[in-house]
Structures are given as structure tokens and as C-alpha cells.
Amino acid sequence: MKKERIIIGSDHAGYKLKEKIKKFLSEEGYDIYDTGIYSEEPADYPLIAKETAVKVANSQFDKGILICGTGIGMCIAANKIKGIRAVVCSDTTSAKLSRLHNNANILCFGERIIGSYLAQDICKIWLETDFEGGRHIKRINLIED
Numbered sequence: 001m002k003k004e005r006i007i008i009g010s011d012h013a014g015y016k017l018k019e020k021i022k023k024f025l026s027e028e029g030y031d032i033y034d035t036g037i038y039s040e041e042p043a044d045y046p047l048i049a050k051e052t053a054v055k056v057a058n059s060q061f062d063k064g065i066l067i068c069g070t071g072i073g074m075c076i077a078a079n080k081i082k083g084i085r086a087v088v089c090s091d092t093t094s095a096k097l098s099r100l101h102n103n104a105n106i107l108c109f110g111e112r113i114i115g116s117y118l119a120q121d122i123c124k125i126w127l128e129t130d131f132e133g134g135r136h137i138k139r140i141n142l143i144e145d
């Protein structure tokens, strides 16, 4: 089965973890596009979040992953784009439920908050869990409206 196309981005505070996650997901067979940044030079996370979220919202990519210090700024910014359901997850249960119930299309987390092994597990479970549909569809549509 063809794996989804994933877009990933970070600011300076998430750069190192982004590089690790990129390598991990490539080894898992995902097609990864890196929207930056490409060094630890200070960068403004809202700009990376916007560029990434727009490309997910217009279906250039199936899902996005955004990493900053906490994941919070990226998540707030990404959710300003219509059609985006971005979540911050620091545990695998939230990651799984954000797909099952919320059909989240952008996953955010923080390099200053979680370790790289946990981040890998969170990405894996988030990418492998499908939206449950059913009673959740109406609620997703209410968010959209």
C-alpha cells in the first residue's frame, strides 16, 4: 500500500527533533517533504506553520507534522488555516484519539517537552490510525462551519 505524503516543518527550537523524525519516517517508507527550517538560526514559527498548513489544506500533502519548542505556537498558528485540525500531542493515547475522533490533519509537538523515542512512537501511531467517522463526522463539520 502506498504510504501518505507527509510535510514536516520546524522552527529553530524544533530543528534537531525534526531531523530525527524525518529520518525515522523516511525509513518507515513515508514520502517526506521538508518545509524548513534548515538550521538552528532563529526563525518565526507562524510562517513555517502557515506554509505547511496551506499545503495540507489544499491537498498537496495528506498530513503535516510541526515541531517547535512546545508544539503550542505551531498548533495555534496552523489552526488559523481553514480545513486544518492541528493538535499538540505529548502522549500516544492523545495522538491515537486525535485521529479516531477529530480526524486531525496536522500533528504538533515540542522538542523541549518530549524525547525523540516518544516523538517517533507518537508519529507512528498518529499516521497509522484512521478516522473513525460515524458520530464524529457531524462534529467535525460543526468545527468547519
Ligand code: RB5
Pocket (backbone or CB within 6 Å): 011, 013, 014, 045, 068, 069, 070, 071, 072, 073, 074, 110
Ligand atoms: C521559540 O523560542 C519558542 O517560543 C517556540 O519554539 C515555540 O515553543 C512556541 O510555541
